[in-house]
Amino acid sequence: MAALTKAEMAERLYEELGLNKREAKEMVEAFFGEIRDALSHNEQVKLSGFGNFDLRDKKERPGRNPKTGEEIPICARRVVTFRPGQKLKQKVEAYAGTQS
Amino acid sequence: MTKSELVELIASKQTQLSVKDVELAVKTIIEHMSQSLAEGHRIEIRGFGSFSLHHRAARTGRNPKTGDSVKLPAKFVPHFKPGKELREQVNDSMKSGY
Numbered sequence: 001m002a003a004l005t006k007a008e009m010a011e012r013l014y015e016e017l018g019l020n021k022r023e024a025k026e027m028v029e030a031f032f033g034e035i036r037d038a039l040s041h042n043e044q045v046k047l048s049g050f051g052n053f054d055l056r057d058k059k060e061r062p063g064r065n066p067k068t069g070e071e072i073p074i075c076a077r078r079v080v081t082f083r084p085g086q087k088l089k090q091k092v093e094a095y096a097g098t099q100s
Numbered sequence: 101m102t103k104s105e106l107v108e109l110i111a112s113k114q115t116q117l118s119v120k121d122v123e124l125a126v127k128t129i130i131e132h133m134s135q136s137l138a139e140g141h142r143i144e145i146r147g148f149g150s151f152s153l154h155h156r157a158a159r160t161g162r163n164p165k166t167g168d169s170v171k172l173p174a175k176f177v178p179h180f181k182p183g184k185e186l187r188e189q190v191n192d193s194m195k196s197g198y
Contacts, residue, residue: 003142003150009129017124023116027125030110032148038101040189042198045101050130051178057194078194080187082151082180091138092153093175 006032039080051084103130137178147185154179 006028013024035053038045045053056079063074084092101109103126111122133143133151143151153176161172182190 003144004133004136005144006146009132012132013125013128016128017121019117019121019125026114027110027117027122028129030113031106031126031129032145034106034109035101036148036186036189038106039186040193040198042193043101045106047103047106047130050134051180053180055190076194077191080149080180080182080190082178084178088134088137088178091134092178095138095140095153095176097140 042078047085049085049087051082051088054081054083055079056081140176145183147183149181149183149186151178151180153177 006025009028010021010024013019013027014021017024019027035045039053039055042055044055047053058077058079060076061074062071064071104123107119107123107126110126111117111119117125136143137151137153140153142153156175156177158174159172161170162168163170
């Protein structure tokens with residue numbers, strides 16, 4: 001099954017809203033670019049109806065190389081998590097297809 | 101940052117489209133993404149990440165108030181995996197003190 005990409009999102013903006021192709025492409029770039037910039041400045045992003053992109057700071061913890069069994073610390077880091085909103089969860093729950 | 105702040109920000113950085121146009125475009129993008137996931141399609145945005153569905157098996161839950169057991173059917177839940185660039189950019193922000 002084909003995955004949705006930026007090109008198709010731009011195509012839809014062109015078809016449905018009448019943005020020209022350049023505007024449509026720039027809009028999709030700006031959408032993901034601005035979300036990424038906000039997250040890179042430790043700012044949570046909330047898209048009502050879709051979901052929230054949250055940031056979590058993880059402490060350093062001991063890890064292990066699963067191949068060699070050697071102990072190596074996993075450094076403190078910051079990660080992005082996505083919490084789907086109620087509306088999106090409900091939409092997706094109804095999907096009855098095979099496991100993707 | 102909320103959806104309306106995102107709309108304002110995008111609108112302020114270009115001159116072709118009105119805030120209303122940008123608002124409609126952002127809503128259309130989000131609707132397109134939701135619809136794709138609801139139809140079981142993945143979303144792949146290079147550098148940003150990918151959205152897919154994860155399967156949850158059927159289970160028996162309990163009503164916490166009454167203690168009655170309830171059958172919960174199998175379902176799918178949305179999942180986001182951040183892309184390499186996003187992961188690195190976010191992690192670097194911590195090192196630079198944000």
